[in-house]
Amino acid sequence: MISVGKCICFCILIIQCAFTNAIEINEGFSLPSFDPQMKDTKVQIMDELYNNTQGETWPNLSRSRAVAIRTQRDVSQNESIGYGVGAGVSLRDVVFEPFGYNQTGLANLRTLLNVGVKTLVLDLFYNEGNGKWLVCPKKKVLQQRDKNVPDECLVNSFNLTSVVNTLSDYILATNNNLNFNTLFLLLRLNAISFPTNVTVPASLINSGVQDLSIIAQIPNVALPYLIDTTKLPSLEYLLSKTRSRLFPIIIENKTPFNETDLPVSDDQLFVSSTIESLNSPDDTNVLDISFTHFSRSNCTRLEDGPNPNLISFSYDSSYLPFNLSTYRESIICGHNPIISTPFKNLVDISVFLEFSLWSWAPLQPTPILFDELSDPGLVYNITVIRSWLDGNNNLSTTPDIGSESPFVSSWGDVNSANSSGSDTSSNSNLNVNGGNDDDNNSDNSYINRCAVLSRVGWVATSCERSFRTICQNTRNLSDYWISQEKKSYVRSIKTCEQLDGDYTMVLPKTYFEQSHLIEMMPKDQLFLWINLNSMSTENCWVVGLTATCPYQEVVSRHIFAQMISPSAAMAWMLITIFILFQFRRLPVHKNRKHWKKLLNEKLKGDLDGVPS
Secondary structure, three states: OHHHHHHHHHHHHHHHHHHHHOOOOOOOOOOOEEEEHHHOOOHHHHHHHHHHOHHHHHHHOOHHHHHHHHHHHHOOOOOOOOOOOOOOEEEEHHHHHHHHHOOOHHHHHHHHHHHOEEEEEEEEEEEEOOOOOOOOOOOHHHHHHHOOEEEEEEEOOOHHHHHHHHHHHHHHHOOOOOOOOEEEEEEEEEEHHHHHOOOOOOHOOOOOOOHHHHHHHOOEEOOOOHHHOOOOOOOHHHHHHOOOOOOEEEEEOOOOOOOOOOOOOOOOHHHOOOHHHHOOOOOOOOOOOEEEOOOOOOOOOOOOOOOOOOOOEEEEEOOOOOOHHHHHHHHHHOOEEEOOOOOOOOHHHHHHOOOOOOOOOOOOOOOOOOOHOOOHHHHHHHHHHHHHHHHOOOOOOOOOOOOOOHHHHHHHHHHHHHHHHOOOOOOOOOOOOOOOOOOOOOOOHHHHHHHHOOOOEEEEOOOOOOOOEEEEEEOOOEEEEEEEOOOOOOOHHHHHHOOOOOEEEEOOOOOOHHHHHHHHHOOOOOEEEEEEEOOOOOOOOEEOOOOOOOOHHHHHHHHHHHHHHHHHHHHHHHHHHHHHHHHHOHHHHHHHHHHHHHHHHHOOOOOOOOOO
């Protein structure tokens, strides 16, 4: 009979085994292990990296982008939300027109949210005939009227309410500290009317939405009375104080309404400062917005400095679409780029998403354990050339890989530095063992756990590699010191701390600071250490050596719940069986006294001792 103690110990053992596997941050990402020794060609490594790009993991967010987005958010959490740039799209041009004003279009909207698009431009149409708001333009409504069986613009399944519900579902599904981020819903208001001699079915125009207050019902929406529009809050303030995520902003008004008769109260939607008909200087819901066609002249100059209370958006057009060069320039200039040119396949937008962060370089931080710093052109080749060769040359926004591309020119600096032999940490042959290490330390237990600054963003690499670093005076933030000696990550941090004054290893917290540091990089240096690592917990990037992952408890519980369920069910089943045995003993146990009496009577006739 199994004792109660043994049964409980067995159950605890099962639970403990499950718990020991639930302590690292991986959010359910399941990636095949990669043994560098088994991948001895550059093509194979490119294949391995390409399999982890956003295009290959579509429609889910790729592992590297999930970590990169969260890291950028955490680093900038105390900065103004005006500094938080990211990808955006025009829903009418990129989603609804090419894929349908129907459930398919809504599904594609949800996919874009899933893969990290943070700015959405939504065109709304006010029907002056019945006072209802539509998402379908007049031209599309008339096209559907002429069809015997219309499959788009049916207001019972596609209207402003269904768009709001899609946004609400996404926000509720990601309303946690891991995925909390700001979203912008930019509204362009238009007016339409139909001639009196034209009959339009109610199924196409009677949406039932008479005012825009339904947008204010989205969970975690930012309401004007919660936000000081004269001084934009930080992301940390939104996360800890108001839990506001979505900013609905009217950026264009082509309706007969003005600020006094707009069918929504002024405490429910923000209004762009550029719309004179909808705001006055005393309004508390007016945000300082820049919404312009991107050009290099719009880029914030280093000597001017950015405006922390301005949110900047830039857009392209069919006659001047974004390419990777102008798209990336928009990001590093502090604009939220909004793509308005359609794609044949929506997944083709993935190439641009890889370049949508000001912080990390494309595909970073990579999970692949190899020394990508030895081949600085590899990332660009994977995201652009490989995508081009794989048949994505039907992109309307074709990648520009000419001489004006900031990536080609930046990597050109790298190649010239290599040719001069100025950086011994890089070489022409791909080295999968961690590269040159001036510290002569062969311990690579922290491969890809520390970050360096390159001319195209942060790159994850081994903490044991040796680079120069930039130190910053915490009392005078304009005072920098660049080391001359190359050291490991840990030794570089100590070098900064040992300087006279309060110096620490630098970490850029905004696109503006990053641009400033890149300008300061010595021309003969390809990479410099920055104060960012994931040494304490994989996939969780923190500042400094003593910092711990703020999501460790959250993620461990999440993973623990998934892993413990089968073990807990088995343990509960064993305990239940044990309890049942206690109440229903075996028949032999019930007759124990009877068979013991029979045995004693039989033994009475037996002789004691050994027979002679």
